[in-house]
């Protein structure tokens with residue numbers, strides 16, 4: 001029998017005041033989303049008080065459950081619980097809702113407010129983040145306590161997601177939910193606020209499918225909880241559904257919960273307008289009357305009610321103290337694993353020294369990346385990753401490892417703690433899942449697809465950058481150099497478009513040894529990065545002749561200096577760098593001296609001090625030619641108005657890579673001609 005709800009008078013009072021608080025906070029600032037926060041107040045309260053294992057004094061406790069508000073527009077749903085639980089959000093913070101510098105910005109921001117586990121707002125992402133967290137929890141179990149039965153370990157926890165119609169209309173949640181079903185993520189509980197309202201009104205204008213049937217088809221357990229006759233949430237039934245979901249060990253759970261938006265506001269309830277507009281003073285007062293509260297009081301929360309709710313602080317502290325004892329026992333019996341965990345938590349890397357690549361034999365940079373990944377995985381057990389069905393093309397498989405799949409899987413090589421992730425052809429969810437894994441905190445993950453499909457995952461990549469998460473995107477087939485697949489597969493504007501995302505390192509190494517340096521640098525920096533890799537072979541430079549590849553860590557460096565004072569600079573990235581070197585030789589034969597700069601990462605280069613940047617790109621050297629097989633857009637900044645860009649301003653074509661390079665001007669002869677035209 002599931003536990004009874006056991007709510008006291010004070011619990012119901014906390015919920016009642018929370019609904020009014022949501023209306024007040026939006027009314028005060030004049031904008032925001034009151035309706036859903038009013039309706040979901042009891043749901044969030046039930047979760048934070050009775051189900052989520054958490055300790056408000058220790059927001060990063062490893063043993064905690066995770067809570068994601070995927071419908072980030074309803075941020076007050078979360079802020080009010082953080083206030084009631086005692087995470088540091090106070091009434092004054094609720095009064096500053098959505099204003100400059102407040103702890104309570106419009107949408108929840110990871111790293112800004114304690115207790116916010118992920119940034120949400122772009123609908124659908126939070127559901128997929130939850131899938132990533134749930135996957136990471138299982139991987140971590142395998143890493144730190146593989147002998148313990150799953151769900152019974154120290155590091156096992158649940159992931160609770162609260163989401164809305166929009167979340168489940170978005171494709172990214174469907175992609176992730178499908179994978180969650182295949183992965184049988186029983187530690188994932190999603191509550192769907194089925195209020196049948198979105199901004200344009202009744203969701204049936206665009207959303208008529210049977211969501212329950214869809215999730216059952218994904219392999220989830222689905223529970224349906226109807227609203228009460230008066231429109232209120234059926235908390236007792238919801239509680240039973242949550243208990244059942246928690247008891248499941250075979251599948252993720254969707255609890256489809258019928259609610260009435262803005263309940264119990266007499267005029268606003270059930271309306272789309274209450275989704276995103278202040279109710280108005282009159283309706284706020286009428287709502288308070290309906291709630292049995294004083295309509296003249298704003299931001300009210302009786303001290304005894306708050307005290308009662310904050311009882312979760314001592315309960316949470318007791319839970320953590322008990323956990324801590326078990327944790328210390330675990331550490332004493334598993335010193336090596338405890339050391340690994342300590343290293344991971346201190347964000348340290350083991351000593352990294354992957355093999356270098358000999359010159360003389362051409363090698364694609366994707367192959368070099370694959371080789372480096374093998375080494376990194378051999379010394380970093382916390383590293384795992386995969387691809388959106390392109391593992392052999394992206395070279396993302398950790399060789400000799402199992403596929404990450406549930407214990408029941410019949411697939412060859414399946415293992416619940418495998419290191420090879422098969423994301424399926426779901427790039428958008430792959431990005432959001434990677435974010436969830438990074439947010440979970442204990443693993444380092446990477447994921448691959450073709451660079452051209454980075455567009456399919458851009459919404460998630462943007463959030464990786466916004467949250468500054470240590471995720472690595474492996475984007476291979478990075479130019480027309482992929483050849484015959486033609487314009488649909490040839491990235492042209494992608495490097496520039498990705499460089500436009502603040503805080504994302506776009507890394508395009510020129511040869512195998514730059515790949516080696518860049519991978520290490522990416523891991524050291526612990527920031528969001530995409531590594532752009534060739535399909536085609538390119539030369540491995542002779543580092544006795546040219547500058548060491550370790551310089552790639554500075555973002556751009558003089559790869560090849562000229563004998564006499566330079567008359568110009570050729571600055572290139574990736575597979576175009578060797579052409580720049582050949583052009584340098586052609587020009588030298590004509591008595592023209594140019595230096596060649598390899599620029600694998602402009603973002604890293606911009607972080608270098610002025611003196612270093614000046615040493616690479618001296619201000620007075622105005623004859624500059626950039627070479628990159630993509631749109632020139634971001635290169636004008638480096639070549640200036642006296643320079644020139646060898647670039648691609650169209651969609652490529654279907655032919656062999658050598659022919660395309662030649663036809664589109666990516667040849668030593670054309671680069672040399674371009675330099676001469678500037679002299």
Ligand SMILES: Cc1ncc(C[n+]2csc(CCOP(=O)(O)OP(=O)(O)O)c2C)c(N)n1
Pocket residue numbers: 036071073074121122123124164165166167170195197198199261275
């Ligand atoms: C990807 C994305 N598209 C559009 C929006 C803008 N937007 C915010 S809420 C919303 C829909 C609201 O409907 P629902 O998800 O049902 O939330 P409810 O009003 O029921 O809280 C939209 C379109 C968004 N936040 N994210």
Ligand SMILES: [Mg+2]
Pocket residue numbers: 164165166193194195196197198
């Ligand atoms: Mg809705």
